[in-house]
Amino acid sequence: xxxVIETNDLGKQYGRKWALRxxxxxxxxxxxxxxxxxxxxGKTTLLSLAVGLLTPTxxxxxxxAGRPGDGxxxxxxxxxxxxxxxxYAGLSVGKHLLMGAYLNANWDQQLAKxxxxxxxxxxxQKAGSLSGGQRAQLAxxxxxxxxxxLLLLDEPLASLDPLARREFLQGLMEIVASxxxxxxxxxxxxxxxxxVCDYLVLLVASHIQLAGEITELLATHHRLxxxxxxxxxxxxxxxxxxxxxxxKQSTFxxxxxxxxxxxxxxxxxxxxDELVLAYMGQAHNPRPGRRSALGVVS
Amino acid sequence: xxxxxxxxxxxxxxxxAAALTIVAVVxxxxxxxxxxxxxxxxxxxxxxxDCSAATTNFTAADGPLQVFSDxxxxxxxxxxxxxxxxxxxxxxxEAGTFRLAWTQGVTRSRWLAxxxxxxxxxxxxxxxxxxxxxxxxxxxxxxxxxxxxxxxRFGVRGVVPIGYAAFAFALxxxxxxxxxxxxxxxxxxxxGFVAVREAVTAWVRPYLFTPLHQSLPITxxxxxxxxxxxxxxxxxxxxxxxxxxxxAWVYSAKIVDQAGHTPTTSFLSRACPLGNYGPLNPRDCTAxxxxxxxxxxxxQPGSRYWPMxxxxxxxxxxxxxxxxxxCFWWIRRPVT
Numbered sequence: 054x055x056x057v058i059e060t061n062d063l064g065k066q067y068g069r070k071w072a073l074r075x076x077x078x079x080x081x082x083x084x085x086x087x088x089x090x091x092x093x094x095g096k097t098t099l100l101s102l103a104v105g106l107l108t109p110t111x112x113x114x115x116x117x118a119g120r121p122g123d124g125x126x127x128x129x130x131x132x133x134x135x136x137x138x139x140x141y142a143g144l145s146v147g148k149h150l151l152m153g154a155y156l157n158a159n160w161d162q163q164l165a166k167x168x169x170x171x172x173x174x175x176x177x178q179k180a181g182s183l184s185g186g187q188r189a190q191l192a193x194x195x196x197x198x199x200x201x202x203l204l205l206l207d208e209p210l211a212s213l214d215p216l217a218r219r220e221f222l223q224g225l226m227e228i229v230a231s232x233x234x235x236x237x238x239x240x241x242x243x244x245x246x247x248x249v250c251d252y253l254v255l256l257v258a259s260h261i262q263l264a265g266e267i268t269e270l271l272a273t274h275h276r277l278x279x280x281x282x283x284x285x286x287x288x289x290x291x292x293x294x295x296x297x298x299x300x301k302q303s304t305f306x307x308x309x310x311x312x313x314x315x316x317x318x319x320x321x322x323x324x325x326d327e328l329v330l331a332y333m334g335q336a337h338n339p340r341p342g343r344r345s346a347l348g349v350v351s
Numbered sequence: 352x353x354x355x356x357x358x359x360x361x362x363x364x365x366x367x368a369a370a371l372t373i374v375a376v377v378x379x380x381x382x383x384x385x386x387x388x389x390x391x392x393x394x395x396x397x398x399x400x401d402c403s404a405a406t407t408n409f410t411a412a413d414g415p416l417q418v419f420s421d422x423x424x425x426x427x428x429x430x431x432x433x434x435x436x437x438x439x440x441x442x443x444x445e446a447g448t449f450r451l452a453w454t455q456g457v458t459r460s461r462w463l464a465x466x467x468x469x470x471x472x473x474x475x476x477x478x479x480x481x482x483x484x485x486x487x488x489x490x491x492x493x494x495x496x497x498x499x500x501x502x503x504r505f506g507v508r509g510v511v512p513i514g515y516a517a518f519a520f521a522l523x524x525x526x527x528x529x530x531x532x533x534x535x536x537x538x539x540x541x542x543g544f545v546a547v548r549e550a551v552t553a554w555v556r557p558y559l560f561t562p563l564h565q566s567l568p569i570t571x572x573x574x575x576x577x578x579x580x581x582x583x584x585x586x587x588x589x590x591x592x593x594x595x596x597x598x599a600w601v602y603s604a605k606i607v608d609q610a611g612h613t614p615t616t617s618f619l620s621r622a623c624p625l626g627n628y629g630p631l632n633p634r635d636c637t638a639x640x641x642x643x644x645x646x647x648x649x650x651q652p653g654s655r656y657w658p659m660x661x662x663x664x665x666x667x668x669x670x671x672x673x674x675x676x677x678c679f680w681w682i683r684r685p686v687t
Contacts, residue, residue: 104454105454106450122453122459124458125456125458125461126456131454135447135450135451135454136447136450139446139447139451141359141446143362144358148358151355152355152455156352156355156456157456159456192451
């Protein structure tokens, strides 16, 4: 299985502050990857590193077996939609498509034109007068028409209303289905991405808190509740992510590969939402010795 | 990439071409009139023995346009630096569009190379064309006015404006790349260009070629004036006026003897006894000075005008290339 994005001890520092640290990942090809985390967690930094706008302060990053931004061939393999979907205000939609055609060897002008038509955009309209949603669609069209192998989208839904979000994600899913490309899109809300992603990377406070296939994550996490117990009394194969206690009762969110056999527990599956919240909470109350073990899923 | 750069640049290019055309038409029409005026007055003035009136009349012709054309050539490099060079990259940063431009299938270096190359060539071409037009328009005025080395005129004729424009553009672009904000970049382009241009005019241009020396006799035509700077101290006032070296740039004219010494106070007080308003008898004073002293003139001959023009052009083009090289190094740095 080849990796679409592979990082090793990747770090990026601005001045004295680390925007991203100790980031080791290996994401297989053909996934739709949700990059989730609160604002300022380092999502944009990771995406910028992957597209080559930034270079690592330490560690390494490999995208589609190449160094990001290293030469035109590498640049063409990666489609990028930047945060707030910047566009040249003075250039029309049609001129933006021309720009794509001039700057990308594999540009598919027919595909671009067809999408613009479907979206009901006017080729002569200046990009400066487009709505946020229209601009996001234009940016997505430009990123797709260059026929990349990997599509990186930085907070593409942030400026869109719910209807535009649905249309945007629908368009994205059609592309994934028809072109078979890998996609990584970021959001600070897991709810935005839940329906489309099959791989999750959770970034909290510049660190990777969780990464893995969503089905696998859901299969290995359980919520246990029962009479009050000390977490240390749990089997060593159970990794406690979250715990809460009342006078009589204890509830744990645990990660384990093993089946849960203890009949004293009521076992409930977790939702992705709960999982993300639990790991975010854990990041804010770290337990010594646990975090590093959890951070990496290869 | 060239086609894309042209896509973004063509509006500005069209506006500039229109402005240049207007200037060309105005200069062509008035230039023909000026040439006609010259041919019918100054060129034949010797026959009518009224050359001073004819030249005075001629040099006053189209006065506002003379000032304007010189001003235009002074201003154009500045405008290019501030309004083409400075915004070129800084606006991409301010609008965030660098994240769009630099993630297409063209490397940043290539992007910069085309932007820089196209802009520098366009800047140089505009300044060159403008200088050519103005040089043609004012060719006869310049003949009458003499002194092509005049510090204002040297910079607004010939080939040096080409170098100024290319340099101003490169400077603006560099500032934009460093500051990433348009206004600071424009300000830096303005201040930087004026400073470098003035520094080269004052401290580089005079030393490009070792000046020549020539001894000229002191005659009654030499404007020797004796100056009593303080009681008991008298010195011969050095003046470069009236030195007849055609089209030369005269640095200084000293009154010295064979050994190179200037007249002593005691000699001057003997040779040129002072009255209330300078020497009592200027004619005797000049004759006594001329017997022992001569004028030592330090100057650049008129034949060095074009070598100096090319030299200064080379200096500014080299500076532009250095700035360009810096930009290529700088743009490889990561951006946020």
